[in-house]
Amino acid sequence: DQQVKQNSPSLSVQEGRISILNCDYTNSMFDYFLWYKKYPAEGPTFLISISSIKDKNEDGRFTVFLNKSAKHLSLHIVPSQPGDSAVYFCAANVGGAGANNLFFGTGTRLTVIP
C-alpha cells in the first residue's frame, strides 16, 4: 500500500521556468514532509521539509506548499536550472517518529532543458 504517491514519473521544463513537482499522501496522521533529490550514482540528499503547522516553507529557489485538506504537497523550483535535473522523492512521517517510519514516494525525474 503506497501511502505517499508521486503520480508523475517524469517532468521536463525549460531553463528559467518554474518546475512544479506534486505529491499526494493517504495517511492523515502524517504531519512532517520532506523532499529529497537524487542524482545518478549518488544517494538521495535532503532538500527541504515542512511541518503540518505550516502551509509553506521557502529556501532560496525551492518552496514547498502543503494542502492538508487535500493531502497534497508540491515543490516549486524557480527559476529552474540544468543542475536541478535529478529524481525528486517526496517523503512523509508522523511527527516525533524517526526515519524508521519515513515513507517515500516513487519519485519524479525532472529534466531541465537548457
Next chain:
Amino acid sequence: DTGVSQDPRHKITKRGQNVTFRCDPISEHNRLYWYRQTLGQGPEFLTYFQNEAQLEKSRLLSDRFSAERPKGSFSTLEIQRTEQGDSAMYLCASSFQTGEGEKLFFGSGTQLSVL
C-alpha cells in the same frame, strides 16, 4: 568529514551465494539506517541502529538478512543464500537528530545484482 560511505558500489553474485555490504556513517551520527530501493520505487526502510543497538527491523527483512553495528561505528548488512528478488540498491543513511526534523544523510548505495 566525507559523508556516508558504502562499499562495494556494485556487487554481482550468483543465486545462493552470501554477500556482505559495509557502511561507514558520518562519525558524530548516532543513528544508522539501511534502506532498499528497487527500480521505479522510492527507498524502503529495512532496519536501523541507535549507537550499537538494532532497534527495529522491517517486515521486508527476511531471516536471510542480518545487520550489525559493532561499537556503534560502521555497519554491515549480510544477505545469505541470495535470491534474484534481492537485486536492488541498498542504501545506508545516518542522522544525528531524532523525531521530527530528522534529516538523513545517504551514502551512494550498493547495487546488488543476483544472477
